[in-house]
Amino acid sequence: MIIAVDGPAASGKGTIAKALARHYGLPHLDTGLLYRAVGISVLRHGGDPANALDAQRACGFEEVLLADPGLKSEAAGRAASIVSAHPAVRAALLERQRAFAAQPGGAVLDGRDIGTVIAPEARAKLFVTATPEVRARRRYDELIGLGLSVDYDHVLGDIRARDERDSARSAAPLRQAEDAVLLDTSALDVAAAVAAAIALVEAAAR
Numbered sequence: 117m118i119i120a121v122d123g124p125a126a127s128g129k130g131t132i133a134k135a136l137a138r139h140y141g142l143p144h145l146d147t148g149l150l151y152r153a154v155g156i157s158v159l160r161h162g163g164d165p166a167n168a169l170d171a172q173r174a175c176g177f178e179e180v181l182l183a184d185p186g187l188k189s190e191a192a193g194r195a196a197s198i199v200s201a202h203p204a205v206r207a208a209l210l211e212r213q214r215a216f217a218a219q220p221g222g223a224v225l226d227g228r229d230i231g232t233v234i235a236p237e238a239r240a241k242l243f244v245t246a247t248p249e250v251r252a253r254r255r256y257d258e259l260i261g262l263g264l265s266v267d268y269d270h271v272l273g274d275i276r277a278r279d280e281r282d283s284a285r286s287a288a289p290l291r292q293a294e295d296a297v298l299l300d301t302s303a304l305d306v307a308a309a310v311a312a313a314i315a316l317v318e319a320a321a322r
Contacts, residue, residue: 152195
């Protein structure tokens with residue numbers, strides 16, 4: 117069974133996807149990490165994430181980079197949102213994601229275009245969202261927990277800018293698949309959000 121979990125930044129989709137993977141005993145891929153890896157690679161090599169050629173060159177990153185703590189930084193997130201708008205970058209990472217989804221037994225993938233582009237055949241599709249203010253608070257708390265010095269208003273502005281870039285890009289824009297179920301986590305804690313997600317997957321699998 118393939119489970120697609122899409123949604124904007126800090127909506128809780130990653131936490132939910134990991135929980136679903138544990139619950140069903142399936143492998144999990146946070147596809148956003150692939151774009152963060154490309155983005156951080158561009159920055160570390162002195163390139164410009166907005167330059168399509170710089171971004172495409174960074175797509176051949178080593179697998180070990182996916183475990184780099186630097187991928188959680190705001191800079192990596194901004195760069196990921198920018199490089200993900202390049203069609204060449206999305207094409208370079210497309211087969212990597214589709215191969216993961218096609219594993220025997222299935223998989224759980226979370227991102228922004230799993231249900232629409234990567235695995236439109238997914239048995240269960242969730243679109244996880246929350247208000248920008250709630251998402252900014254979650255990201256702020258996460259970054260503070262990592263020992264980073266950040267400003268809430270700056271994080272909120274970054275969340276809104278990323279929403280705009282992700283929704284307006286021409287290549288695989290962020291949008292809810294027609295057959296995806298909406299899960300708003302604004303007023304839910306982690307346990308409630310995970311329970312709701314499991315119930316939705318169970319319903320889809322019937």
